Amino acid sequence: MSKSIAIIGSGFSSLAAACYLAQNGNTVxxxxxxxxxxxxxxxxxxxGFTFDMGPSWYWMPDVFERFFADFGKKPSDFYELDKLDPGYQVIFEGGETIEIGDSLDKIYKIFDKEEENGAKKLKKFIDNARDNYDIAIKDLVYKPGVSPLELVTPKTITKLGEFFSTVDKDVEKEFKSEKLKQILKFPVLxxxxxxxxxxxxxxxxxxADFGLGTWHPKGGFHEVIAAMVKLAKSLGVKVNTNANIDKIEVKNNTATALEVNGETLNFDTILSGADYHHTETLLDQKHRQYSEAYWNKKVFAPSSLLFYIGFDKKLKNIKHHNLFFDVDFNEHAKDIYTTPKWPDEPLFYANFTSITDPSTAPEGHENGFFLVPIAPGIEDTEELRGEYFNKIMTRFESLTEQSVQKNIIFKRSFCVNDFVEDYNSYKGNAYGMANTLLQTAFLRPKLKSKKVNNLYFTGQLTVPGPGVPPALISGKLVSELIEKN
Structure with a gap:
């Protein structure tokens, strides 16, 4: 039976859910x-510069293909994809670089160059990773996280030990080169x-990294959002911007309405793709599933200090994606997860889409996106942003052997306070709740409210977890739950 469904937020999970629910004949x-x-x-x-404000790594293209195929479409119906070669480069102390090419054969050669039998070791590692990818995509991530039994399949039973060891242990056991170890540990971040x-x-x-490669949607990552919006509208979804939700109204333990910009609007079902913690604050206390103590105990993914920069010249010694691992990886991780504070010496990431996609910057110019991962919930001031901008730009100039600061014609920053202000993000986190052992699958916050009928959640704080492909999957999973009820 057709339902009227309100969806809070317009990120990947919300748009995915909207498309599936509208396809099934609901008013969305x-x-x-x-x-x-x-x-x-x-x-x-x-x-003249175009900046993606958030996601910039297009990984797991098969998940995007599967999403669009559910509607009889292909990504190429909406946007053009380029496979990057190299996918990215890693810059180490002294400016030494390692490029991760667009094929396993190229990457095997790099590993052999860095370490004796490096290719042989990597092949064994990647063969196992490929098996796990197959199991994850076919058996696990498309499950709604309602029961521990979802994790039990003939294939996952053979992998049980891998849920109790860690990526760190596996990499340390197999490889000697510190550079290769950092490269192999990077994707799980x-x-x-x-x-x-x-x-x-x-x-x-x-x-996902070495086997499937790194891609770029021409025009920027937001082209994927534009494609999903176009698809949603073609299915009859109505879209409202500048629509702030003040309250979720509940009667007889059932979600019945949203208060939007002070106006009450009635719906049969309410789905939130906004921050899970924030969404529960829109409910009266008695209708919330999770306490403040619950959220405070959870391991959250990092926040980020971001800089969007326009340069009035082309830069040298850089690729589309660049990881600056010239300082201690483990020390920075401690400053995020163990004793949360601003890192003394931060690793950072920079991308320049204008290198492979000239449409994103004026001719002869470069657009830069710089990211420093930081602990969520820490102090955020203009002074700190300025201090860290100087830190990373000084290192960037030294490591890439060029002067760039005097060529900046546009700069904007975004950090913890902005994540809270713009996205109601819990503690200003950027990526949601981490996928640790005790926060996997059925141990994550639920897609369906346990206390309020007809209230659902989707996105990076629920199943299956952080990242763009999981967000697409989350939207599909929650739409299936809604259809069952």
Whole structure:
């Protein structure tokens, strides 16, 4: 039977759910508090530069293909994809670089160059990662997290030990080169936790990286959002911006309405793709599932200090994606997870889409996106932002052997306070709740409220976890739960 469904937020999970629910004949309406769509994947343009505000790594292309195929479409119906070669480069102390090419053969050669039998070791590691990817995508991530039995399949039973070891242990056991170890531990940071806290099974992210490659949607990552909005509207979804939700109204333990900009609007079902913790604050206390103590105990993915920068010249010695691992990886991780504070010497990441996609900057210019991962909930001031900007730009100039600061013609920063202000993000986290052993699958906050009928959740704080592909899957999973009820 057709339902009227309100969806809070317009990120990947919300848009995915909207498409599935509308396809099934429901009346679907999205409410986005900001003036543009996409949630963390918003875009802005300034002085001829185009900046993606959030996600910039297009990994796991098969998940995007599967999403669009559910509607008889392909990604290429909406946007053009380029496979990057190299996918990214890693810059170490002294400016030494390692490029991760666009094929396993190229990457095997790099590993052999860095370490005796490096290719042989990597092949064994990647073969296991490929098996895990297959199991994860086919058996696990498309499950709604309602029961521990979802994790029990003939294939997962053979992998049981990998849920009790860690990525860190596996990498340390196999490889000697510190550089290669850092490269292999890097992909799990997308899952929001230290490699030493991430179950070995999640090494499938290494297959996503090396085996499936890194891609770029022409025009920027927001083109994926634009595609999903176009699809949603074609299915009849109504979209509202500047629509702030003040309250979720509950009668007889059933969600019945939203208060939007002071106006009460009635719906059969309410789905929130906004921050889970924030969504529960829109309910009276007695209707909330999780206490403040519960949220405070959880391991959250990092927040970020971001800089969007326009340069009036082309830069040298950089690639589309660049990881600056010239300082201690473990010390920075401690400053995020163990004793949360601003890092003394931060690792950082920078991308320049204009290198491979000239449409994102004026001719002869470069657009830069710089990211420093930091602990959620720490102090955020303009002074600290300025201090860290100087730190990373000084290192950037030294490591890439060029002067760039005097060539900056546009700069904007975004940090903890902005994540809270723009996305109602718990403690200003950027990626949601980490995928540690005790925060996996059925141990994550539920897609369906346990206390309020017809109230559902989707996104990076619930199942299956942080990242863009999991957000697409989360939208599908919650739409299936809604259809069952």
């Amino acid at each position: 309406e999205i409410f986005e508090k900001n003036d543009s769509l996409g949630g963390r994947a918003r875009r802005f343009k300034e002085k 997308f899952l929001g936790a230290k490699p030493s806290e991430t179950p070995s099974f999640y090494n499938f992210m290494n297959y």
